[in-house]
Amino acid sequence: MASNISNMMLDRFLLAREMAIAGYVSQIITLETTLSYKQLRRVYDSIKTSGVERCRSGRAVRSGSTIIQSNLDKLQASMLMQLYRTIGGEDVLKKTNIDALNQAYRMYCALRYEIPGYEHRSFRQLSITDAWCLADELRSNLAMIEHCPYCDLEFFMSTNARLVSTRQECPFCKRQPHEEEEMNEIHP
Numbered sequence: 001m002a003s004n005i006s007n008m009m010l011d012r013f014l015l016a017r018e019m020a021i022a023g024y025v026s027q028i029i030t031l032e033t034t035l036s037y038k039q040l041r042r043v044y045d046s047i048k049t050s051g052v053e054r055c056r057s058g059r060a061v062r063s064g065s066t067i068i069q070s071n072l073d074k075l076q077a078s079m080l081m082q083l084y085r086t087i088g089g090e091d092v093l094k095k096t097n098i099d100a101l102n103q104a105y106r107m108y109c110a111l112r113y114e115i116p117g118y119e120h121r122s123f124r125q126l127s128i129t130d131a132w133c134l135a136d137e138l139r140s141n142l143a144m145i146e147h148c149p150y151c152d153l154e155f156f157m158s159t160n161a162r163l164v165s166t167r168q169e170c171p172f173c174k175r176q177p178h179e180e181e182e183m184n185e186i187h188p
Contacts, residue, residue, distance in 0.1 A: 015098065016043045022102055023055030023128045032098060055128070064137050064158025067130050075171040076126055077134055078155040080108040084135055085145060096135050105131045134158070150175045 012033040019029045026040055035043070047054055068074050081104075085092055088100030105128050112125060126134075134156065137143035143158040148170035155171050169175065 013039075013043060016040060017047060018102070019098065020044060020047055021052060021054055022105075024132060025061060025129050027061055028129060028132050032096070060129075062130060062133050064134065064143060064160035067126065067133060068158055068160075071169070071171050071174065073124075073126075074156065074169075076108070076112075077158070078171055079111065080104060080126060080131055081134055081138060081143075081145065081156040082154060083107050083111075084131070085138075092135065093138060096132070096139055101131055101135050102128075146170075148173060148175065 012035055016029050016033045016035050016039075019032065020040075020043055024032075026037065029035070029040055030037060033040075044054075064077075068077055083104035084097075084101055087103050087107075088097040091097065092100060108131075109125070134143065137158055137160065138145075138156075142160060143156060145154050146157045147154050151170060151173035153170070153172045
């Protein structure tokens with residue numbers, strides 16, 4: 001029994017180390033690992049002593065309302081969350097999967113360089129913390145993956161998005177999924 005407990009603690013410390021190096025903020029690491037801030041400080045000290053550099057992505061945990069402010073942000077969130085769901089499966093709708101999220105984030109970062117115009121200033125890259133926040137919204141039913149019947153693609157939709165048009169509009173074809181049905185109801 002003591003062996004199982006020490007293995008669980010070791011797993012939590014290793015996960016915290018991996019998350020810290022990847023750039024997650026302390027608040028998220030403590031939520032995912034249940035380590036105290038004091039224990040997390042020891043993890044940070046260990047990383048610093050080993051000479052490994054941590055990616056730092058800011059200190060704020062944000063919601064969809066501050067992450068998704070434009071169609072371009074929604075496009076990136078859709079790409080990232082689709083990768084996450086593909087890697088993690090449908091279970092990501094019930095529980096945050098850090099391994100799948102890390103893989104999806106690395107793929108998202110690599111794919112960004114394949115998109116023309118990525119270097120443009122307005123094409124702000126989402127951080128790993130943003131990725132976790134979006135995944136948490138997906139898990140909490142504050143966001144969903146919506147299917148667009150016009151372009152036959154799926155996109156991420158956050159109920160916390162500020163603008164109603166940004167929230168409901170497909171970022172790929174810029175139409176609302178139920179636009180035609182609503183038009184038929186207005187003009188029979």
